[in-house]
Amino acid sequence: MKIYKDFAQVLIKRASDLYKDDYFRIGLKEKVYAFDSSTMKLCLNLYPWAKFHHNKGTFKMHTLINLRGSIPTFIWLTEGKVYDMNGLDVISVEPEAYYLLDKGYVSIGFITTFKSVMHSM
Template sequence: MSHHNTVIAQMLKLIPRHEFESLANQHHTGRSFRKDSRWSQFVTMMIAQLSGRNSLRDIVDNMTAQIHRLYHLGSTKLSRSTLFRINEDKPYELYEALFGRLLSRCQGVAPGHNFRFKNPLYSLDATTIDLCLSAFPWAEFRAAKGAIKLHVRLNHEGYLPEFATITDGKVHDVTVGKTLAFPSGSIVAVDKAYNDYAWYNQSTNKGIFFVTRLKSNAACRVIERQHVIKSKGITSDQIIEFTGAVTAKKCPIQLRRIGYRDKSTGKQYFFLTNHMKMAAKTIADLY
């Protein structure tokens, strides 16, 4: 009977085995493997992630059901105890280095974003991942809830996640956001969780543009009103400055507030940006 490659096998072709093994050797600690390997761990965890497995038993049972296909993936079946030991004891730096290799390769072939402007475009976001507090007591989030937070920076040239880190669930989104560097002239789209007036001012001084949602209770005054095309959903386009005692001190610069009404839902949104020349509809589309 002829052999046909599985989809998983085709995906693994994106990761040259010799490169993986070289990184695995560089980031190995403890005793050497006899028959198991980091490649088998990687294949096992990759399949578990893509198939939505939620426990070691579930992962191992699924791999057992596919055991006749593992040979063609260069993998072997791992027992629960072995998979637990490798996940627990072996350093994560292997996968951090692998991420860097894959990112570098993808950056060389990534297409540009779909907007007319040439500025690099990034999005920042974070998501909270719930954990069982009894199983992960170090991840205390609330009184009876555990959680971690995954922070990601997405480059819209090829939609590449150029940065990812995991923190305690209590760490605020903007705390990580302020540690990231962006090239001058880039545009960063963020939600209201990244609201920080001092950061807005610092980004502007560095030549970095941002697009975000304006908080409803932000105290400000209108300096100038600009013409809008209401047929495109734009309800207002204003130059503003903050008037709050603390806010005005942290962000003493003029910014732009754009009102937009979503035709499909009828909801009204107000966007805040330091880009004074870009079309208002483009600013709304960025968000």
């Protein structure tokens, strides 16, 4: 699994370098990120480690995408039971960037961290 993770990081770095000077489609010069998760269903007979609920198997892919070029900058794979807002603990907040999140990411801790990063500029 680690070889795929390392290879993905190489590809993300190359793609990010290619699109680093592209402006966001609505004319923003600042970076704009979207963070969300997708739940993938799995067959429990083939993936018993992915037990979610009774006879269901799942895992989640939490993805932070730089909307300038639509390149993922971070991907975190977890068990299906992991709450979306837990993903906020593992991403880095970048000053002067916009972050698009849905209501599954409501977290006072993240907002507090986000505000302190913005005030330290």
